[in-house]
Amino acid sequence: MAEVATSARPDQLLLVIDPVARRADGESVRIAKDVLSAGAAHTKVCLPDGPEEFARALRRRGSRRPVLVGDDRALLRAVTLLHRHRELAGCTLSLVPVGPVLGLARSLGVPTGAVAAARAVLEGAERRLDLLVDDSDGVVLGTVGIPPAPRRDPEPDPEPDPGPDGPVGGTRPWLRTCQSLVRTLAHPRPVRTGPAPGAGPARLRVEVDGVTLVDLDQPVEAVSLTPGAAGAAQVEVRPLSVGAEASPLTASGRAVTVSGAHFRYRADAVESGPVGTRTWTVRAGAWGLTLPAR
Incomplete structure (x- = not known):
């Protein structure tokens, strides 16, 4: 692991909020957005609905510093895209971990609380990290x-995102519970009894x-x-x-x-x-x- 103690500046941010994060924990997304918007000179918020919009937001980032609000898969997706476009060396990523799969974020040293992670984006330092690249041009950040x-991580519920006009991931708790119960009764998940x-x-x-x-x-x-x-x-x-x-x-x-x-x-x-x-x-x-x- 190589490190560069280059201070990150709270300048212009591109806040890319992954749809899985919006569904999984809307309150943490809201907190991160508020902290980052208050601490940066200018924050542009992007709410991609899928991988294509996610990729388009990164490609059109301009001079803005990309901040991902999502889990390990959002981080891996961003690194993969930048690597394949040969833009990884010149782009420092920031992450606010929100979602069901966070083992990689923890192992990299990213704070897992929304407030602490957002403050690290504003006040932290860039660290250069090693990357594994395979012979099919795939990348590995962790193991x-x-x-x-x-x-072991739970899969996110495949419910639609309400969009920016309603609460971020804003299904009321009682309605979310009812929807989850209906899906479980209608489509029970198979139980694995043997080895993987x-x-x-x-x-x-x-x-x-x-x-x-x-x-x-x-x-x-x-x-x-x-x-x-x-x-x-x-x-x-x-x-x-x-x-x-x-x-x-x-x-x-x-x-x-x-x-x-x-x-x-x-x-x-x-x-x-x-x-x-x-x-x-x-x-x-x-x-x-x-x-x-x-």
Whole structure:
């Protein structure tokens, strides 16, 4: 992880409020909007209804500093868009975490309270962070897990957003409860009784900077990769234990290749695959995020 102590200025902000955040916690969205509007010289608010409007808002940001109000998936979507348009190096992102999937935001050090997060946007500092980029031009901000762990975060309810004229995400609590009950009775969610698809031992070859860490003849229970420090990925392989628990194998390097039988993996909040091989490469200090000043 590379850091740059560049102070973020409360200047002109582009506040992009993700629809999932508006549905999940309208009160936190309102608080963040009020704090940011009061502290910045000028704030433009954008309420995209879907990925295309989200992308259009970022492309038309001009000199405004983008502030995302949303969860991990909104942050990942923004970084992916900027990376693919080769604009990531020149754009510092800020995040007010609101929504059901916030594990990545917490691990990056973003305050999870609306007031604290909004103040960090206004008073914090840009920190340059490493990025994992795979051979299909996908990006990873946090962790790659093989096989993908079962999702623990609740999915947002797919109810329509009332728009800017009503309360932000403003369904009254009693009506929200009734709507949720009706949806549950009409469309009950299946109960999983077995292991997650793709779980269990796998035979994979893991290479770090061209050196084999584990080969196909040794079954593994799990593999994980995370952006580490100084432009290196941290890799951990857990071999299948027989009898006594096997110690994990660890390594660090700039490029990590996993190959073998077709496998699925989770990168941040997104599950991908199956693939037969995938290479992740570290880009040191590739993106900037506003975090509380140290």
